[in-house]
Amino acid sequence: MRAFTQHRGVAAPLLRDNVDTDAIIPSREMKTVSKSGLAAGLFAPWRYLDAQARTPNPNFVLNKPPYTDASILIAGHNFGCGSSREHAAWALGEFGFRAILAHSFGAIFKNNVVRNGILPVELKWPDLETIGEWVTSNPYENAISIDLDAQTVSAGPLGSVDFEIDAEAKLMLLHGLDEIGLTEQFSEEIKAFENKDKLIRPWNYL
Amino acid sequence: MQKTLFDKIWDTHEVSKLSESQSLLYIDRIFLHERTGAIALQSLAAKQRQVRQRAHAFCTMDHIVDTLPGRTDRTRMPSGREFIIATRSATEEAKIRLFDISDPDQGIVHVISPELGITLPGSTIICPDSHTCTLGGVGAVGWGVGSTEAEHALATSTLRVKRPRTMRINYTGEAPANLTAKDIILLTIKTLGTGGGSGFAIEFSGDAIRDLDVEARLTICNMSVELSAFTGMIEPSTSVIKWFEGRDFAPEGEQLRLATSYWESLKTDTFATFDRETTIDLSQAKPQLSWGTSPEHCIDHDARVPDPKDAPSKIVREAWERALEYMELKPSTPLSDYPLQAAFIGSCTNSRLSDLRAAAEYLQQTNNRVAKGVKAICVPGSGRVKRAAEAEGLDKIFMEAGFEWREPGCSLCFYAGGENFGEGARIISTTNRNFEGRQGIRAKTHLASPISVAASACAGFPIGGSL
Numbered sequence A: 001m002r003a004f005t006q007h008r009g010v011a012a013p014l015l016r017d018n019v020d021t022d023a024i025i026p027s028r029e030m031k032t033v034s035k036s037g038l039a040a041g042l043f044a045p046w047r048y049l050d051a052q053a054r055t056p057n058p059n060f061v062l063n064k065p066p067y068t069d070a071s072i073l074i075a076g077h078n079f080g081c082g083s084s085r086e087h088a089a090w091a092l093g094e095f096g097f098r099a100i101l102a103h104s105f106g107a108i109f110k111n112n113v114v115r116n117g118i119l120p121v122e123l124k125w126p127d128l129e130t131i132g133e134w135v136t137s138n139p140y141e142n143a144i145s146i147d148l149d150a151q152t153v154s155a156g157p158l159g160s161v162d163f164e165i166d167a168e169a170k171l172m173l174l175h176g177l178d179e180i181g182l183t184e185q186f187s188e189e190i191k192a193f194e195n196k197d198k199l200i201r202p203w204n205y206l
Numbered sequence B: 001m002q003k004t005l006f007d008k009i010w011d012t013h014e015v016s017k018l019s020e021s022q023s024l025l026y027i028d029r030i031f032l033h034e035r036t037g038a039i040a041l042q043s044l045a046a047k048q049r050q051v052r053q054r055a056h057a058f059c060t061m062d063h064i065v066d067t068l069p070g071r072t073d074r075t076r077m078p079s080g081r082e083f084i085i086a087t088r089s090a091t092e093e094a095k096i097r098l099f100d101i102s103d104p105d106q107g108i109v110h111v112i113s114p115e116l117g118i119t120l121p122g123s124t125i126i127c128p129d130s131h132t133c134t135l136g137g138v139g140a141v142g143w144g145v146g147s148t149e150a151e152h153a154l155a156t157s158t159l160r161v162k163r164p165r166t167m168r169i170n171y172t173g174e175a176p177a178n179l180t181a182k183d184i185i186l187l188t189i190k191t192l193g194t195g196g197g198s199g200f201a202i203e204f205s206g207d208a209i210r211d212l213d214v215e216a217r218l219t220i221c222n223m224s225v226e227l228s229a230f231t232g233m234i235e236p237s238t239s240v241i242k243w244f245e246g247r248d249f250a251p252e253g254e255q256l257r258l259a260t261s262y263w264e265s266l267k268t269d270t271f272a273t274f275d276r277e278t279t280i281d282l283s284q285a286k287p288q289l290s291w292g293t294s295p296e297h298c299i300d301h302d303a304r305v306p307d308p309k310d311a312p313s314k315i316v317r318e319a320w321e322r323a324l325e326y327m328e329l330k331p332s333t334p335l336s337d338y339p340l341q342a343a344f345i346g347s348c349t350n351s352r353l354s355d356l357r358a359a360a361e362y363l364q365q366t367n368n369r370v371a372k373g374v375k376a377i378c379v380p381g382s383g384r385v386k387r388a389a390e391a392e393g394l395d396k397i398f399m400e401a402g403f404e405w406r407e408p409g410c411s412l413c414f415y416a417g418g419e420n421f422g423e424g425a426r427i428i429s430t431t432n433r434n435f436e437g438r439q440g441i442r443a444k445t446h447l448a449s450p451i452s453v454a455a456s457a458c459a460g461f462p463i464g465g466s467l
Helices: A087-095 A107-114 A125-137 A167-175 A179-184 A187-200 B005-012 B037-046 B080-094 B109-115 B130-138 B147-156 B181-192 B214-227 B238-243 B253-263 B314-327 B353-366 B383-391 B394-401 B450-459
Strands: A006-009 A011-013 A048-050 A072-074 A099-102 A119-122 A144-147 A152-155 A159-162 B014-017 B022-026 B029-033 B057-060 B097-099 B124-127 B141-144 B158-162 B165-172 B200-205 B231-233 B276-281 B288-290 B298-300 B342-345 B375-378 B403-405 B426-429 B444-447
Touching: A011 A125, A072 A125, A087 A107, A099 A125, A107 A119, A107 A167, A107 B147, A125 A152, A179 B147, A179 B158, A187 B014, A187 B022, B005 B014, B005 B141, B005 B200, B005 B231, B029 B037, B029 B080, B029 B109, B029 B147, B037 B080, B037 B147, B057 B080, B057 B109, B080 B097, B109 B124, B109 B130, B109 B214, B109 B383, B124 B130, B124 B147, B130 B141, B130 B214, B130 B231, B141 B231, B147 B158, B165 B181, B181 B214, B181 B276, B181 B288, B181 B298, B200 B214, B214 B231, B214 B238, B214 B353, B342 B353, B342 B450, B353 B383, B353 B394, B353 B450, B383 B394, B394 B403, B426 B450
Parallel strands: A011 A072, A072 A099, A099 A119, B029 B057, B029 B124, B057 B097, B124 B141, B165 B200, B165 B276, B200 B231, B342 B375, B342 B426, B375 B403, B426 B444
Antiparallel strands: A006 A144, A144 A152, A152 A159, B014 B022, B022 B158, B288 B298, B288 B444
């Protein structure tokens, strides 16, 4: 997994609530048994006037330079709610997103982005609005900086704002850790748990 | 120490406490489906890892398979065949049980998992599918994960999980006779909002819940994820526990006796405390219909579509405006002003025998037929549900009324590029998500109970139904 330490980049404002994973990548855009080839389907219903012909919708934020090169997304409440499809995280990553600033995230989506090296940052709603307005006023110049170790977001008029993140998610992102590898170190504990549990819930073990 | 139902199950599955907030939890059952399962298995194999407990992992074909009679591997969905074949070979290689298209027990993952006794009260189950929370209906802790986490569970029989906070929703008042489980959960989402359960494991509680049968409980818990909850669950009652007797993967004999006494202890202690408690009064509750593009956009069946002028905040006003525009609705109009092009009964929310019985009973009692211009489809949740419904003659009632009678699967709950109701169709649906484009390009979904869908299909516009 790709590590995340610091990042500075163009931020695209998509200040809507409840942007679900069907909107991030519709089921019909998940065309192959693969984690790649998904960027073109990102936000397809909004990004294209005709999704099949891939006719861009000139009014959609990611079609307007410099947002075409955005690496940070600014969103509202409950971003990534809905379906558990990890394709949403894969598509965002493949497009080039490294971080998402939002008021809150869908729980499964948040776990999925962390496991794909994308940083979910939770900020207060007024701060998101302020950042959105500041970015919009001069998107070429007004880039956002994020420092995961220091847990800060720096954006023009707001200066540096602190954010919270789970210690485990932070560690995984900072070092790009493989979670399965970490858990395999617990193989003895898992076996011991099963031996004990078999006495209490023997019916569980098929 | 006084514990909640959720805490009891969490504590008995804790392999190791990794930090203040995170534990390594034992995962009893892993269920995969052909949409996201093959990729998890392939990715696992690519890293030379194996499924640690093969007997605890299962897979079904439900998301992509066609539901038309005479179906084969070739699907209406472009490239669906690739997913089906990849799933077949990945499960064969990993040596895990697959409920393939031709298997008499094939069906929607969250329908067959309790039906076959794969998920049991007090167990932990994960699936790369957000509606895994359905299984809280039998007193299990089920939650949806991504493919990477599914891979982790397959390889280690565990997951690293942040302990959610606990929340209890107490339903008070006597629920009116025409209120179904679907109405209760839609009303709950409307009341608490789609972020209302964020970070919580929810316990649904109160007299109205205690009286519900297993299938209604599964319907309630199914939509916990629409509250952004980690999961939702209901204390298993004696009848829930009894329901598992004789199910294929459930214990029997002495094992069942042991299990039963364990399952009977799966109750929230009298003085246990929750991080949050909230109360919803059902005495005046009415059947619900969704009007917008989020499950919280619901109204009483006899109410009018809201006016953005009345929205509590700017962002909500903008969301309502966008939803009204997308749904092609005018503020303050009744939903009965808008003709339907389609009606759908099915999905992991409402495709069980009791759901089909309720809709069929409405059709039989009223002797109504599907209105002209409405394409109506009924998709049983599993092979077993289908056979049981046919044994009762429900298939004939549906078909005589003008519904298509299908093979089991997720079907038109979502649009994957294949079968759909036509661009921009207005659909009354027993499913769980009315998101933009969910059921088709520019499709306009109105969520409702099976009875309301049957009533609306016959009326030709969205209305609440009752028996």
